[in-house]
Amino acid sequence: MMRHLNGRQRVLLGLIVSAVILLTVCIGGAFCGDAARVTDFSRKNLEPCLRYPFGTDWLGRDMLVRTLKGISLSVLLGMAAAAVSAFIALALGIAAATLGKTVDAVISFVIDLLMGIPHILLLILISVALGKGFRGVAWGVALTHWPSLARLIRAEVMQLKESPYIQIAGKLGKSRWYIAGKHMLPHLMPQFLTGLVLLFPHAILHESSVTFLGFGLSSEQPAIGIILSESMKYLVTGKWWLALFPGTALVLVVVLFYVAGENLRKLTDPGSVHK
Amino acid sequence: MKLELKNVSYQYKKDGRKILDNFSMTVEDSQRVGLIAPSGYGKTTLCKLLSGYLTPDQGEILLDGRPVSSYKGYCPVQMVWQQPELAVNPRLRMKEVIREGDEVEERILVELGIEEDWMNRFPAELSGGELQRFCLARALGRRTKFLLADEISTMLDLITQSQIWNFLLREVTERKIGLIAVSHNQPLLEKVCSSEIRLDG
Numbered sequence: 001m002m003r004h005l006n007g008r009q010r011v012l013l014g015l016i017v018s019a020v021i022l023l024t025v026c027i028g029g030a031f032c033g034d035a036a037r038v039t040d041f042s043r044k045n046l047e048p049c050l051r052y053p054f055g056t057d058w059l060g061r062d063m064l065v066r067t068l069k070g071i072s073l074s075v076l077l078g079m080a081a082a083a084v085s086a087f088i089a090l091a092l093g094i095a096a097a098t099l100g101k102t103v104d105a106v107i108s109f110v111i112d113l114l115m116g117i118p119h120i121l122l123l124i125l126i127s128v129a130l131g132k133g134f135r136g137v138a139w140g141v142a143l144t145h146w147p148s149l150a151r152l153i154r155a156e157v158m159q160l161k162e163s164p165y166i167q168i169a170g171k172l173g174k175s176r177w178y179i180a181g182k183h184m185l186p187h188l189m190p191q192f193l194t195g196l197v198l199l200f201p202h203a204i205l206h207e208s209s210v211t212f213l214g215f216g217l218s219s220e221q222p223a224i225g226i227i228l229s230e231s232m233k234y235l236v237t238g239k240w241w242l243a244l245f246p247g248t249a250l251v252l253v254v255v256l257f258y259v260a261g262e263n264l265r266k267l268t269d270p271g272s273v274h275k
Numbered sequence: 276m277k278l279e280l281k282n283v284s285y286q287y288k289k290d291g292r293k294i295l296d297n298f299s300m301t302v303e304d305s306q307r308v309g310l311i312a313p314s315g316y317g318k319t320t321l322c323k324l325l326s327g328y329l330t331p332d333q334g335e336i337l338l339d340g341r342p343v344s345s346y347k348g349y350c351p352v353q354m355v356w357q358q359p360e361l362a363v364n365p366r367l368r369m370k371e372v373i374r375e376g377d378e379v380e381e382r383i384l385v386e387l388g389i390e391e392d393w394m395n396r397f398p399a400e401l402s403g404g405e406l407q408r409f410c411l412a413r414a415l416g417r418r419t420k421f422l423l424a425d426e427i428s429t430m431l432d433l434i435t436q437s438q439i440w441n442f443l444l445r446e447v448t449e450r451k452i453g454l455i456a457v458s459h460n461q462p463l464l465e466k467v468c469s470s471e472i473r474l475d476g
Binding site: 168169173 | 326327328348349350353354356358361362363364366367375376377413416
C-alpha cells in the first residue's frame, strides 16, 4: 500500500497515525482515572499476564490503567504548558523584531539568560515557588521552554521585513496589518506549529523528571514520574514490570510526538509540494 | 507630473563608499529615460531611492513637489525589481499576487502574454520570465505614474523581450506614465528611451 502513495501522502499518513495514537491514549487515560486508584490486595504483585498486561503493583493496582492515566496526565500538562510557551515565544519573537532596538536588546538578553541556565533547575525553582502540584509544574514548563523558539521567530521576522515582496507590498499601499496577516503569518505558521509540537516531548519529559525528583505533582496523582519513582523501591525485589512498561510508554509517546512534529514540518515546507 | 532628484547623496552604512554624490535629475511623465552605467555604479540604488524604498542621506526626491516618502498608501512611483523570484511571495498563488496591484486591468495581463492557468499556480511553478510579467502587470496598476524598470528583461529570450518592451512602450505612451529603464544593453535603451543618463560620469 505504501508504494501507491507519494511522499506527501506517506508523511500525512504518518502524521495522522501518530496523532490518532496519542489522542486515543489521552482519551483512554482520561476515562480510567478512578480505575487507576482501585486497590485490591487479592491481586497484588502480579507479573504481566493476559488479564493484567502490565502487571499489578504492591497495592494490587492495575499498572496498565495507571500507565494510561499517567501518560494522559503528562500529555495534557505537556500540551497546555507547551502551548503557553509557544505563544510567549511568538509574542516576544515578533516584539523583538519589530519594536525597535531597545526592546530587541532586552528580549535577546532574557533569551540568552534563560538559555544559559539549565532547564530543569529553573523548572524546579518555579515549580517549588508556585507550590508544586499541577499548577507549579505547568507554569514551570511554560516559562522555561520558549527561548529557542522565540529566537527562531525573531530571526525569521527580521529576515521577512527585509524581503523585497514585503517592501513591495508596502509600496503598493498595503497596511502593516495586511502585510503581517497576509505575508508574515503564513511564513511563520509552519515554524510556529512545528516548534509547538516539538515542544510537547520536551515538556512531557521535563514534567516527568521534575515529578520523579519530587518537586512536581503530588504523590496521590498517578503521573508517570510518580509511578517511576515509587517503583524504584520495588525494582530491587525483582518487580521489573513496575518500571519497564510505564517507562517504555513514556519514551514511545515522546517518539510519537517527534514523528508528528517532523512530519508536520515536512508537510508545511513549500519546497516539498511536488514530492 | 514631475519626478525630481535634488542634490542627492547616498551611501550604504557599512563600506562608506558614496554611491551617489550630489546627484540631480528630473523626469517628466511624458519622458522615457534610460539609465546606463557599469555594475556597481548605483543604478539599482538610484531606482530604490526614486521609488521611496530608501531615503537619501542628503538632498530630496520630489514627486509633484512633495517628497516621495511622504506619499501614504499606493505609491505612484512603482519599481519592477531585477529578480522576480524575490519580488513575489512564494506562498501566494499568482492571482493573489496580481490582486495586490492597484486594480490591474485584464487587458494588461493578456497583452503581457500571461496565460489563464498560470493564475492558479505558485511562483515556484513558473519560470523567471513568466514571473517577471506578473511583476510588470502588478506594477502597472491604476494609479501608477512612473515606472522604474530595473534590468527587467535580462532573463528573457529575445522574442519575449521585444514583445514585452513593445507592450510597455505602447502602455506608457497611452497612459502618460514616465518610464525610467535601467539596462546594460545600450542598443535596447537607444531603441526604447527618449533620453539617456550615464551614472559613470
